[in-house]
Structure formats: C-alpha cells, structure tokens
Amino acid sequence: MAKKEIRQLAKELAKNHGYLQYMIERYISLWGEEDTLKFIEACEQPIRTSIRVNTLKTSAGMVLHRLQKKGVRLEEIPWLDDGYYADFSGSSPGASLEHMLGFYYVQGVPSMTAVSVLDPQPGDTVLDLAAAPGGKTTHIAQMMKNTGLVISIEQDRQRMSSLQSNIIRCGATNTMVLRGDAKKLDNLPFKPDKILLDAPCSGEGLIPLDPTRKTSKTMADIRFCATREDEMLVAAVNILAEGGTLVYSTCSIAPEENEYIVDDILKRYPEMHIVQIPSEFGSPGYTDPYGIKLNESLKLSRRFLPHLHGTEGFFICKMMKKEGNTT
Amino acid sequence: MELVDPIDWGSVIEQIDIEFGAGVTKNLLGNRVPVTMSRGSTKIFYAIPTDWMSRLIDTAETLDIQFIGKELGSIDKGRFRLSLHILGEMTELTESCIIVSRRGAEAFTYGRSIIRESVLELNTSLVRGQRILVLNEDRECLGIASLSMDASKLTRMGADRLVAKNLVDIGWFIRRLG
Numbered sequence: 001m002a003k004k005e006i007r008q009l010a011k012e013l014a015k016n017h018g019y020l021q022y023m024i025e026r027y028i029s030l031w032g033e034e035d036t037l038k039f040i041e042a043c044e045q046p047i048r049t050s051i052r053v054n055t056l057k058t059s060a061g062m063v064l065h066r067l068q069k070k071g072v073r074l075e076e077i078p079w080l081d082d083g084y085y086a087d088f089s090g091s092s093p094g095a096s097l098e099h100m101l102g103f104y105y106v107q108g109v110p111s112m113t114a115v116s117v118l119d120p121q122p123g124d125t126v127l128d129l130a131a132a133p134g135g136k137t138t139h140i141a142q143m144m145k146n147t148g149l150v151i152s153i154e155q156d157r158q159r160m161s162s163l164q165s166n167i168i169r170c171g172a173t174n175t176m177v178l179r180g181d182a183k184k185l186d187n188l189p190f191k192p193d194k195i196l197l198d199a200p201c202s203g204e205g206l207i208p209l210d211p212t213r214k215t216s217k218t219m220a221d222i223r224f225c226a227t228r229e230d231e232m233l234v235a236a237v238n239i240l241a242e243g244g245t246l247v248y249s250t251c252s253i254a255p256e257e258n259e260y261i262v263d264d265i266l267k268r269y270p271e272m273h274i275v276q277i278p279s280e281f282g283s284p285g286y287t288d289p290y291g292i293k294l295n296e297s298l299k300l301s302r303r304f305l306p307h308l309h310g311t312e313g314f315f316i317c318k319m320m321k322k323e324g325n326t327t
Numbered sequence: 328m329e330l331v332d333p334i335d336w337g338s339v340i341e342q343i344d345i346e347f348g349a350g351v352t353k354n355l356l357g358n359r360v361p362v363t364m365s366r367g368s369t370k371i372f373y374a375i376p377t378d379w380m381s382r383l384i385d386t387a388e389t390l391d392i393q394f395i396g397k398e399l400g401s402i403d404k405g406r407f408r409l410s411l412h413i414l415g416e417m418t419e420l421t422e423s424c425i426i427v428s429r430r431g432a433e434a435f436t437y438g439r440s441i442i443r444e445s446v447l448e449l450n451t452s453l454v455r456g457q458r459i460l461v462l463n464e465d466r467e468c469l470g471i472a473s474l475s476m477d478a479s480k481l482t483r484m485g486a487d488r489l490v491a492k493n494l495v496d497i498g499w500f501i502r503r504l505g
Binding site for chain 1 (some may be wrong): 376379382383385386389390391392393394395396397398410411412415432433436463467497498500501503
C-alpha cells in the first residue's frame with residue numbers, strides 16, 4: 001500500500017474509532033489493513049479476568065473449590081501451572097475473602113507468562129526491576145517456594161506501598177524491597193542468577209483495558225520510553241551473573257520498545273543471546289518490522305496481541321548471558 | 328537496617344509471649360535473625376535468613392531497604408503491633424484466639440468490632456485488654472482484636488454487647504489499595 005493510501009485510510013479509521021492517526025498508520029504498516037481492523041475491533045472487547053493461585057498460602061484445588069462454590073467459572077490456562085481464567089459473574093474479584101487471605105492474585109495472562117518464562121527456581125537470587133505493585137515479585141517468590149532471595153526494586157514512593165501490601169498479603173517471606181533507580185544497579189551487593197525486567201513503557205498494549213491510551217501518547221513518548229528501557233536493560237545485562245537468565249518484557253506494541261531494544265543489546269553485548277521459550281503461547285517476535293532487518297533470533301521472542309490472543313498487548317524475550325570471556 | 332537492639336527485642340518477646348503464649352516469638356523467628364528499621368518514631372521488626380545477614384552486613388547502609396524477609400511487627404510509643412504478615416503462622420502457635428460466625432467474620436473484615444452474637448468459641452482463660460487472633464469457622468486468621476471483657480463473663484453478656492475491638496484486619500488490603 002502506498003504511503004498516501006495508508007495515511008488516508010489511517011485518517012478515516014482514527015476518526016471513526018477515536019485513535020491518534022499516527023498509531024493507525026503504524027499498525028497498517030506493521031500488520032496490513034485487515035489485521036489492523038481486527039486489532040481495533042479486539043480492543044473494544046473486554047479482556048477476560050485471570051487469576052494466579054498463590055501456592056504459598058493454599059493449593060489450587062482448595063481455591064478452585066471455594067471459588068466454584070461461589071459461582072465463579074474457572075478455566076485453566078494451558079501454559080501456566082497456576083493460572084486460570086476466572087469469570088466472577090459481575091462480582092469484584094478483589095473483594096472476596098479468598099483474595100484478602102492471599103489465596104489468589106488477580107493478574108493478566110501475559111504478566112504471569114513473563115514470570116513463567118523466567119522460571120525461577122528454589123534457592124535462586126532473582127532481581128525484579130520496576131517491581132510495583134508486586135504481581136511478578138509475589139509470583140517469583142511463589143515459584144521459589146519462599147526460598148532464595150527476590151530483590152524487588154521500585155523507585156516510586158506511592159507505588160511502593162502497594163508492593164509491600166501485596167508481599168504481605170501473599171505471604172512472601174523471601175523478598176527484599178529496595179527503593180532505587182533500576183538504571184543504576186552498580187552498588188547492588190548481589191549478582192542475580194535471573195533478572196526480570198518488565199519495563200515501564202508507553203503501555204500501548206493496554207488499550208483494551210484503558211481506552212484513553214488511544215490518544216494519550218505521541219511518538220515522542222514512545223522514543224522517550226525506548227531510551228529509558230534501553231538504559232534499564234543495559235544496567236540489567238551488566239549486573240547479571242554469567243550463565244544467568246534475563247527476561248525482558250513490556251506491555252507495548254511498538255517494535256521501538258521491544259525488538260529494536262533487544263536487537264541493539266545483542267549487537268553491543270555479544271555475550272547475550274536469545275533463547276527458545278519452551279512453552280507454546282503467543283506469536284513470534286518481529287525480525288523485520290517496518291522493513292528494518294533485525295537479528296533473526298528475535299523470532300524466538302513472543303508477542304501477545306489483542307486480535308490474535310484475546311489478551312492485552314505484550315512482548316516477552318528470554319535471554320541468557322554466556323559463561324566465560326566471549327569478547 | 329540494623330541488627331535488633333537486645334533491649335528492644337526483649338520488649339518484643341515479652342509483649343508477644345505474655346499475650347500469645349510462651350515461646351511464640353522464638354517459633355516465629357525460627358532460624359532467622361531479627362533486624363529492625365526505623366520509620367520516623369516507629370521501629371519495624373523483620374526476621375531474615377542468617378545468610379542474608381552476611382551478604383548485607385557491609386552494604387546495608389548504601390541500600391535504601393524498604394522491606395525485608397518476614398515482617399514481624401512494629402513498636403510505636405512502646406507498644407508492639409503484630410504485622411498481618413505473620414498471622415497465618417500465629418494461628419498454629421497460640422490458643423489466644425476467638426472464633427466468629429460467618430456474619431461476624433464479614434463484619435470484622437469491614438473494620439467492625441466483634442459483638443457477643445458473633446462469637447462461636449472463646450478461650451475462657453483470656454482476660455480484658457488481651458490481644459487475640461480473630462479466626463473464622465475454617466480457622467483462617469482474619470486479624471487481631473483486643474478483648475473488651477474477661478472471657479469468663481461471655482455467657483452473661485447480651486447479644487449486642489462489644490466483646491472485642493478490631494485492631495487490624497485483612498480487609499485493610501482492600502481499603503488501602505482501593
């Protein structure tokens with residue numbers, strides 16, 4: 001499709017559906033007209049509620065039984081051990097006794113998947129960057145069975161209280177919460193085996209959850225976020241132990257915040273390489289978004305997209321740091 | 328963050344053990360080390376694995392630690408307040424508890440106190456002013472209350488009389504986070 005045609009079509013779609021024009025232009029360039037229309041339609045549909053059973057406090061069987069008695073309909077999520085779609089039939093998932101007791105955490109499927117991909121093991125030392133409000137920290141703690149050490153870093157004072165509350169509610173006792181800048185990790189007295197960087201981003205993938213995002217961000221915002229994401233990822237790469245695993249994720253659709261960032265890291269840090277994610281979900285990452293050729297191994301990363309997977313938009317990339325001197 | 332002052336720790340042990348039973352504090356600590364952090368006039372106590380201590384001893388001052396390990400509680404104006412973090416463990420360690428009906432449990436998690444008609448079981452040796460765990464019929468801990476009367480007088484009380492004042496409950500998680 002010629003640029004002029006794209007612009008014309010984008011102008012019309014943006015006007016009809018309440019988006020900024022540049023966003024639709026980008027979607028058409030990335031996916032074509034048909035998938036862009038599917039995306040727009042999918043963003044008008046509610047995302048299914050999902051929960052993670054908190055095995056630090058109880059068993060899946062117990063929670064499922066109690067919620068089903070209350071009329072909640074549950075469906076397993078195939079690639080997640082403790083993740084379930086949950087239809088609360090209009091009642092608030094956060095108001096139940098079981099939620100107050102910390103038996104489950106209301107969490108998006110892609111967020112649960114990011115931790116599942118990281119695969120933290122008992123005894124590990126794991127770093128969770130930009131940790132608030134604590135969904136991934138508590139998931140990591142759960143997978144480690146409250147052993148080892150989870151270091152959660154959060155800069156925002158106000159978000160800090162929600163992080164601590166969720167740690168208490170979920171009964172995680174292997175965490176250390178630090179207030180600090182995730183771009184500056186040099187003075188950390190630990191070399192983590194695993195790092196999860198779910199980076200603050202433009203949040204374009206969250207349009208199904210928050211329609212204001214159709215018009216709240218500009219390309220300048222995306223570039224700003226990309227710069228910050230790169231800085232955080234560089235800091236994470238530098239502190240990661242040799243042989244360690246780093247999962248980079250965002251809730252952005254923009255390749256500038258996802259594949260471009262990782263591609264640049266692979267060029268600058270040859271000791272880092274992308275690894276295969278063993279479970280089946282989502283679709284492959286892009287290796288030539290907008291016709292720009294990137295590292296072929298980016299096809300091993302994964303995307304969630306509203307029109308393909310019924311979730312919020314998300315990007316997950318698993319990398320490892322080679323052992324020994326590779327320069 | 329620093330190792331706990333022995334005098335402070337003595338006070339913590341005394342306050343917990345007197346109300347919840349001898350040895351409770353020792354069991355809560357397990358094989359962890361108590362540490363403390365100050366927030367204004369409040370001192371918060373945590374229990375952390377001993378191997379963390381060796382990693383942190385030289386660097387704790389350079390880190391802005393906000394929370395660590397297992398939060399035991401805090402001392403403010405001399406009074407130790409138990410953290411919600413340890414309620415589940417406390418249930419297994421103490422007889423100082425009250426069991427309430429479903430209706431009483433719901434009211435309690437809304438921040439209300441406990442009245443006579445909600446009480447299903449109460450240890451008759453407990454006394455006025457004593458702090459107790461509040462459990463539902465499934466023996467799940469909903470929070471902590473303070474007895475308003477000697478437990479031995481329970482049977483003489485009217486249905487709507489106050490039995491225990493709510494000090495903290497798990498509904499706080501919703502009220503705090505919205």
